[in-house]
Amino acid sequence: MPNWTHKSQAWGSIGSAAIAFAALVLSIISLVLQSCSKSDVDAAREQEFASRVSWWIATAPDGKRVLMVQNRSIVPITKITFTGKITDPAYPPPLDSYLVVISPIPPCSIKTMTTVDPAMPLLNGTLRFRDPHGPWQIGPDGKLQDADPDTEMTVGKKEASTPGNDDPNPVEDAPDCGRG
Numbered sequence: 001m002p003n004w005t006h007k008s009q010a011w012g013s014i015g016s017a018a019i020a021f022a023a024l025v026l027s028i029i030s031l032v033l034q035s036c037s038k039s040d041v042d043a044a045r046e047q048e049f050a051s052r053v054s055w056w057i058a059t060a061p062d063g064k065r066v067l068m069v070q071n072r073s074i075v076p077i078t079k080i081t082f083t084g085k086i087t088d089p090a091y092p093p094p095l096d097s098y099l100v101v102i103s104p105i106p107p108c109s110i111k112t113m114t115t116v117d118p119a120m121p122l123l124n125g126t127l128r129f130r131d132p133h134g135p136w137q138i139g140p141d142g143k144l145q146d147a148d149p150d151t152e153m154t155v156g157k158k159e160a161s162t163p164g165n166d167d168p169n170p171v172e173d174a175p176d177c178g179r180g
Contacts, residue, residue, distance in 0.1 A: 049073035084125030108177035
């Protein structure tokens with residue numbers, strides 16, 4: 001009988017080692033997944049406000065083309081520019097590039113900007129702006145991306161925190177404002 005005892009002890013040791021190895025592998029996998037989840041949460045937290053900003057082109061009741069920028073976040077957005085290239089052959093270089101500088105947009109607001117030329121096709125532009133987490137950009141595909149801080153533009157010596165009376169672009173309340 002002593003022979004069976006040694007064999008069962010050997011198998012028990014091998015089984016314990018296998019279980020310990022499996023536990024180690026599961027712990028490492030869990031640690032890796034947890035760190036990935038943490039970085040995803042951090043990225044989502046950084047995009048919390050910027051993900052609630054959007055832009056689109058609309059036609060006003062008077063037939064003019066307008067650029068609409070909506071800030072549904074609870075913080076203002078600043079250093080806002082809209083840039084792009086016009087693909088219409090009627091606009092040869094350098095008239096094929098445009099830049100629209102937009103004054104800060106308060107939280108929960110939509111700002112409307114009438115284009116200089118109502119026929120100007122603004123469809124392939126990029127909106128750049130800053131929120132408390134940094135610079136962002138939204139391209140023609142609507143995708144939010146980190147923006148290069150070197151591409152930010154500052155116009156004038158001081159940027160107002162809210163639109164002043166001299167801002168001709170109307171601001172209205174945005175629906176579905178806040179977090180989420």
